[in-house]
Amino acid sequence: MFWLRQRRALKRLHPLHRQLVEEQRFSTALPSAEWTALVTSLAAHEREFSRRKLRLFDRAATVVVPVLRVLQEDMEPGAPLQVTTDLRGAVTSDKRGESRNLEVRPPAKSGRENFYTDPWLVVRAELRDGSVLELAVVERVRERRILKKSRSGKTKIKVKTRSARVVRATRRLPKGMPVARPAPPAPDWLGVRVQQKENGRTVLRASAKVSADDDDHALEQILTVTGELFRWTPPRTSAATPRRAR
Amino acid sequence: MTTPPMQPPTPGNGPVTCPMLRGFFVLGRCGRPAADVCPSCGRRVCREHLGSDRLCVECSRRVNDDVYEPTWMNDYRSAHHRHMSTVYGGDTWYSSFDGDDRDAFEPGGGDWAAASGDFEGDDLDGDAGGDWDSGDDGLVDS
Numbered sequence: 001m002f003w004l005r006q007r008r009a010l011k012r013l014h015p016l017h018r019q020l021v022e023e024q025r026f027s028t029a030l031p032s033a034e035w036t037a038l039v040t041s042l043a044a045h046e047r048e049f050s051r052r053k054l055r056l057f058d059r060a061a062t063v064v065v066p067v068l069r070v071l072q073e074d075m076e077p078g079a080p081l082q083v084t085t086d087l088r089g090a091v092t093s094d095k096r097g098e099s100r101n102l103e104v105r106p107p108a109k110s111g112r113e114n115f116y117t118d119p120w121l122v123v124r125a126e127l128r129d130g131s132v133l134e135l136a137v138v139e140r141v142r143e144r145r146i147l148k149k150s151r152s153g154k155t156k157i158k159v160k161t162r163s164a165r166v167v168r169a170t171r172r173l174p175k176g177m178p179v180a181r182p183a184p185p186a187p188d189w190l191g192v193r194v195q196q197k198e199n200g201r202t203v204l205r206a207s208a209k210v211s212a213d214d215d216d217h218a219l220e221q222i223l224t225v226t227g228e229l230f231r232w233t234p235p236r237t238s239a240a241t242p243r244r245a246r
Numbered sequence: 247m248t249t250p251p252m253q254p255p256t257p258g259n260g261p262v263t264c265p266m267l268r269g270f271f272v273l274g275r276c277g278r279p280a281a282d283v284c285p286s287c288g289r290r291v292c293r294e295h296l297g298s299d300r301l302c303v304e305c306s307r308r309v310n311d312d313v314y315e316p317t318w319m320n321d322y323r324s325a326h327h328r329h330m331s332t333v334y335g336g337d338t339w340y341s342s343f344d345g346d347d348r349d350a351f352e353p354g355g356g357d358w359a360a361a362s363g364d365f366e367g368d369d370l371d372g373d374a375g376g377d378w379d380s381g382d383d384g385l386v387d388s
Contacts, residue, residue, distance in 0.1 A: 043314035066313050066322070070270045073319055129272045184334040223270075223326055224333055230271040 009048045014041035020087070021045075021054055027084035032125075033077035035068050057087040063137075063218050064121060070223065071125045071133070082124040090118035090141040090163065102144065109147045109155075116141040121222075129233075130174035135226060138166045139212050163212040167222050171229040173202045182231040190228055204229045264292035266303060270323055295320075 010018060016038050019026045042065060045056055064085050071081060095116045102111030121137040141163040148156050173179070179194060179202050186192050189210070195203040206228040210221045264276035280290035284302035294316060297306040303320040312318060 039314065061313060069313065069319060070322075073268065073270045074272045127272055128269070128274070187333055220326070220329060224330065227271060227326075227330060235273060 003051075006049055006051060006054065010054070014038050017041040017045070020056060020060060020085075021049075024057060024088045025086035029080050029082035029124075031078045032072050032075040032081045035072060035081060035083075039065055039068060058215065059087050059120070059218070060085075062215065063222065066219050067121065067123060067135070067222065071123065071127075074127045074129075075125055076128055079126040079128075080124075081126075084119075084122040086118070086120050090116045090120075090139045091143060091161070092116075092118075102146070104146065107148050107150065109149050111144065111146045114143045114145070116143065129177075131177070131233075132172040133226070133229075134170040134172075135222070136166075136168045137218075137222060138168070140164050140166060141212075165210050165212040165218070165221070166207065167210060167225040168205070168207040169226040169229055171204045173204065173233065175200045177202065177233055179204070179232050180234070186228050186231075190225060192228060192232075194232070204232055262290045264295055265289055266291055266295040267320075267323075270319070270326075 010021065013021070014037055016026050016028060020042075042056070042060065049055065064083075064087075068081075068083065075081060095118050096114055097117050098115045100113050102113050104111040116139075118139040118141065119136055120139060121135070123133075123135040125133045125135075127133055141161055143159065143161045146158045146160075148158060150156065186206070190206060190208045193205040195205070197203060206225050208221070208225050262280040264278045264280050266276045268274055268276040276292060276295060278292035278294065281293045282296055282300070283290050284296070284300075284305055286301050286305035289302060291302045295303050297303055297317045298315075299306055303317045306317060311321070313322075
């Protein structure tokens with residue numbers, strides 16, 4: 001009876017919310033204002049579902065939803081916001097890249113090293129000031145699997161993983177928007193590149209490699225890297241003047 | 247990311263627009279049609295900037311860390327700008343102060359008022375100020 005109630009509730013969910021519960025991922029582009037329906041639906045998730053199988057990964061509430069809300073705040077309601085998220089984790093077969101054997105010594109019998117690339121959040125947003133923001137959060141994981149055989153004959157597999165998170169943000173400015181190097185420089189861990197395109201547009205890129213162990217500060221890291229791009233352009237002086245009526 | 251200057255209320259008989267701050271990276275005034283009056287500050291604000299306690303997001307002093315709450319953005323924006331000031335060595339620190347913070351430094355306001363609290367009676371003006379002109383630097387050798 002209890003399960004039946006949750007299954008009915010699952011059918012009533014926002015389609016993207018349901019996809020996130022069932023597949024832990026989605027990819028779609030919607031007008032900015034329409035993402036509010038997904039956020040509202042996700043807000044009720046804890047209340048509606050208690051089964052472990054139907055729980056959402058923490059990153060949905062700690063990173064994906066806040067990033068959505070922050071970008072919505074900087075967009076016109078009709079401007080397209082494209083989000084691709086995959087919360088299944090990095091160590092899955094379809095994210096495995098390079099792989100090689102390791103040289104081992106007894107008691108280890110064999111060893112293998114696998115590398116995984118997990119772009120778990122990719123966003124593209126057209127902002128109110130006419131610029132286009134692209135954001136990618138990528139987890140890179142190195143996994144080492146060592147097969148050992150003990151004297152008693154037991155075989156054990158030891159797995160060690162080491163991961164790093166790369167946050168990349170790109171802001172394509174509208175034609176003619178002035179760019180100036182900000183007075184306090186960016187911190188050492190944050191790289192910035194400015195590219196002047198032939199069509200008169202300027203492209204600002206910021207990237208940083210940060211610790212992947214600290215999920216509590218993932219949002220801060222992402223917004224700090226993204227925020228660097230907005231220090232290179234002067235703040236808007238006129239208020240609430242939409243770029244174009246949609 | 248500095249705060250744009252406060253826009254005057256909509257002139258004439260046109261529709262009143264919400265004066266609250268909008269945006270995270272691209273800051274500006276909200277400009278949506280005002281829907282209700284904040285009972286605390288009397289400003290007319292839109293529904294999005296009205297908290298569940300019927301106060302506008304600037305008057306509502308509750309710290310809101312629930313990302314699903316409509317007023318979360320206002321609190322998180324301030325917190326993030328404070329965090330950014332530590333990343334950039336404090337140069338953007340003053341941009342995170344709001345109107346209430348600045349009001350305390352206005353002449354005649356807050357604790358700096360002549361008759362208020364701790365500063366009353368201190369020998370920092372009038373005759374006592376003469377001490378500074380007499381060549382006595384006020385320091386005593388021990």
